[in-house]
Amino acid sequence: MKSIEKFMKKNDLSFDEVTIIAGVSGGPDSMALLHALKYTIPASATLIAAHVDHMFRGAESEQDMRFVQEFCEAEGILCEALQINVQKYAAEKNLNKQAAARELRFRFFKDQMEKHRAEYLALAHHGDDQIETMLMKLAKGTIGLGLAGIRPKRRFGEGWLIRPFLGLSKEDILDYCKANHVPFRTDPSNDEDDYTRNRFRHHVLPFLKAESEDVHKRFQTVSDSLAEDEIYLQALTKDKMNTVITDKSSSSVKISVERLLELPLPLQRRGVQLILNYLYENVPSAFSAHHIKVLLEWISKKDPSGSLDFPNGLKVVKSYHTCLFTFHPLQCENISYHYEISGADEEDLMLPGGFSLHVTRQGKDLTLKGNDVFATSPKQVHFPLYVRTRQKGDRIKLKGMNGSKKVKDIFIDEKVPLAKRDSWPIVTDAEGRIIWIPGLKKTDFEELDVTNNDRIVLQYRQHEKCRGLAKNETRY
Numbered sequence: 001m002k003s004i005e006k007f008m009k010k011n012d013l014s015f016d017e018v019t020i021i022a023g024v025s026g027g028p029d030s031m032a033l034l035h036a037l038k039y040t041i042p043a044s045a046t047l048i049a050a051h052v053d054h055m056f057r058g059a060e061s062e063q064d065m066r067f068v069q070e071f072c073e074a075e076g077i078l079c080e081a082l083q084i085n086v087q088k089y090a091a092e093k094n095l096n097k098q099a100a101a102r103e104l105r106f107r108f109f110k111d112q113m114e115k116h117r118a119e120y121l122a123l124a125h126h127g128d129d130q131i132e133t134m135l136m137k138l139a140k141g142t143i144g145l146g147l148a149g150i151r152p153k154r155r156f157g158e159g160w161l162i163r164p165f166l167g168l169s170k171e172d173i174l175d176y177c178k179a180n181h182v183p184f185r186t187d188p189s190n191d192e193d194d195y196t197r198n199r200f201r202h203h204v205l206p207f208l209k210a211e212s213e214d215v216h217k218r219f220q221t222v223s224d225s226l227a228e229d230e231i232y233l234q235a236l237t238k239d240k241m242n243t244v245i246t247d248k249s250s251s252s253v254k255i256s257v258e259r260l261l262e263l264p265l266p267l268q269r270r271g272v273q274l275i276l277n278y279l280y281e282n283v284p285s286a287f288s289a290h291h292i293k294v295l296l297e298w299i300s301k302k303d304p305s306g307s308l309d310f311p312n313g314l315k316v317v318k319s320y321h322t323c324l325f326t327f328h329p330l331q332c333e334n335i336s337y338h339y340e341i342s343g344a345d346e347e348d349l350m351l352p353g354g355f356s357l358h359v360t361r362q363g364k365d366l367t368l369k370g371n372d373v374f375a376t377s378p379k380q381v382h383f384p385l386y387v388r389t390r391q392k393g394d395r396i397k398l399k400g401m402n403g404s405k406k407v408k409d410i411f412i413d414e415k416v417p418l419a420k421r422d423s424w425p426i427v428t429d430a431e432g433r434i435i436w437i438p439g440l441k442k443t444d445f446e447e448l449d450v451t452n453n454d455r456i457v458l459q460y461r462q463h464e465k466c467r468g469l470a471k472n473e474t475r476y
Helices: 002-010 028-038 059-075 086-093 097-116 127-140 144-148 170-179 196-211 215-244 257-262 265-279 289-300 407-413
Strands: 019-023 046-053 078-083 120-122 153-156 159-162 245-248 252-256 305-309 315-319 322-326 338-341 347-351 355-361 373-376 385-388 426-428 434-437 456-462
Touching: 002 028, 019 028, 019 097, 028 046, 028 059, 028 170, 046 059, 046 097, 059 078, 078 097, 086 097, 097 153, 127 144, 127 196, 127 215, 144 215, 144 265, 196 215, 215 245, 215 252, 215 257, 215 265, 252 257, 252 265, 257 265, 257 289, 257 322, 265 289, 265 322, 289 305, 289 315, 338 347, 338 355, 373 434, 407 434
Parallel strands: 019 046, 019 120, 046 078, 120 159
Antiparallel strands: 153 159, 245 252, 252 322, 305 315, 315 322, 338 385, 347 355, 355 456, 373 456, 385 426, 426 434
């Protein structure tokens, strides 16, 4: 078939001395592809048919498998066939049966590619399939490369997945089967409107074909243009995002909000999509252009902090100038604790977030400065002291201040990230008065003039490892 030769030339591909796996269901499209490949590829190439019986239609689908096997035997083509209970797998994995069927089918194809060291997997998607796919994507609000629909070729395992029939219509394929006496079987489920694709096929496609006989070619031209533009924009986005992303791991990405918002809006959208593609093994189908639009609007608001919950446990946390995308709980943060400091002995308290509080008696005179250090004595405050997480309504009387101030407002003023506030240490005396917020603010309860062994010094230090107590653990 000339269309296959034209496809290979356009995509700079060759069948010389290669192995091709053809996905064959037994329907007219895949049978035409198998027949056309057999009479197109050179003698140096090897053609293998791969068939999956999804067992949706019992004996009828098994007959499809036998039909493909018998045709291949008659034509001298090796046939690899597999029966899979897709409905059982779908129930176990909580997938719809079409998604489960596709997953298992492509897993089988990949296995066959590896087994036979094949360079190509050829599938029979055609121009009408392309129209349906692009319309379905558009209806879902898909943006980016997904809107371009089915790609003519893409990497698959160690080889290529190719679709030589995308330039043909369904009518072209049926005409080929008729002219070349290619037998095929039909799946009665294709006549039903149970699936979205079938509804587009039965009700929208006929209207488009009535408007333009070559509508499948028009859609393919649009698809090619969208793909070319998108590949360029993605490369540009990836380059720009190197300055936006400040930190990343296999399950988290942290970005500079300011740098993201400095990008043109098309690159902002693709930048967020790039992050989602990186974090999700498969981006949930629930995502659409609308979700990315909402995310960007939320990030651009003046509110300093907040969070969004995305599908499959992805959390997006905004804290002033940064935004964190993560699948993990904020590790050693969001932990409640309540420690006692007797002041009798030297000790180290390990706090969440990679910090510790070192308590020591300091008899000699020592200059102590900054909010990371606090000195007092039993003469100034009532012991024992307590180190705890914040509580609703917490207030502190700051040095040189007549009244008191909400701890919440101090966190805001000091730009403490939202994720860290619930685990930030608060130091109180035995009467419950807040005397120090380590690293941030002190009160008049500090006593620097004591030079005897009554002086107790607390030092707030960054520690190598986060060794906080389990959530809500209390130690007295």
